[in-house]
Amino acid sequence: LAEETAHWPFVITEAQVWPRHFIPTDAIISGVMPSGGQLSLTTTWRDDTVPELASGVGYAGYWKELPTLAPGQYELALDFATSAYEGVLFPRGFPERGIHLAMGRPGIDAASEIPFLKRQIQSFQVVSGDQWILVLNVSNFHRTYGGFWLAPRVAPSSMLQIHANIKTALNFSIVGSMIIIMFYTYMLFQRRRSDLPALFLALTCLAIVLRLIGIENLLSYFTEAVDSKLMFEFVTRIEYGSMALVTITFLEFLRRTFTLVRLPRFIYIACHSFSILLLLACLLCPPIVFTKLVGY
Secondary structure (H helix, E strand, C coil): HHHHHCCEEEECCCEEECCCCCCHHHHHHCCCCCCEEEEEEEEECCCCCCCHHHHCCEEEEEECCCCCCCCCCEEEEEECEEEEEEEEEEEEECCHEEEEEEEEEEECCCCCCCCCCCCEEEEEEEECCCCCEEEEEEECCCCCEEEEECEEEEEEHHHHHHHHHHHHHHHHHHHHHHHHHHHHHHHHHHHHCCCCCHHHHHHHHHHHHHHHHHHHHHHHHCCCCCCCHHHHHHHHHHHHHHHHHHHHHHHHHHHHHHCCCCCCHHHHHHHHHHHHHHHHHHHHHHHHHHHHCCCC
């Protein structure tokens, strides 16, 4: 193995990037990297690494030659990318063995892009003499930051999938726990309507559930394909709107539970004002607007 794969997983922190260009199919078939690329980080587009995409909006092509891998079964993990990507993982000289990768449909503008967020783990078989190449075309026209949230990773078979399964199980366990607490505290409120702390704790649990559904995109586990941006917008509005709901409901829970401890009034008003502004923006504005309001 190459030296950089001594510790798994191997994280693809850098790749050749072509801002505002997609890598053509003929380059994949020939296995020859196009000219004009620049070495850049694989995570979110920044003005210090990809100044052509400093605004976070646009599209780009990625080309990365993986280090020499010993024969065996491996996995490639692609975390959420904003907002869509398509690509191929293939051994040089054997494009027919290539594996197609896609989430949503990248485009050169907002109208041609179908955004979708979903984690993906893809298995591939390495044989002796293989030189594997990862090519990805990524676009972002519907959120603040473009590029990958986490750098792509490669590891021997089952390692990345096990980690993903553990994280998924934890996410759904937390959601289940929050739902149980929500119903329990709401029943306390139903039995005694003056128990407002119980009501706001139930609402806080509901907001946390929505936040987890949004930020971890739990709905994607039940959705395989999309043909419009409705799912993306729905999940993104939940993700950011629930941030505001958590702040509002939890502050109200604290204010009514710990009556002898008071936040300064300006902090209370500022938090509620910003949360209400964010909630209204999530309901009325496109995602590219309210994601900039929060800053990520």
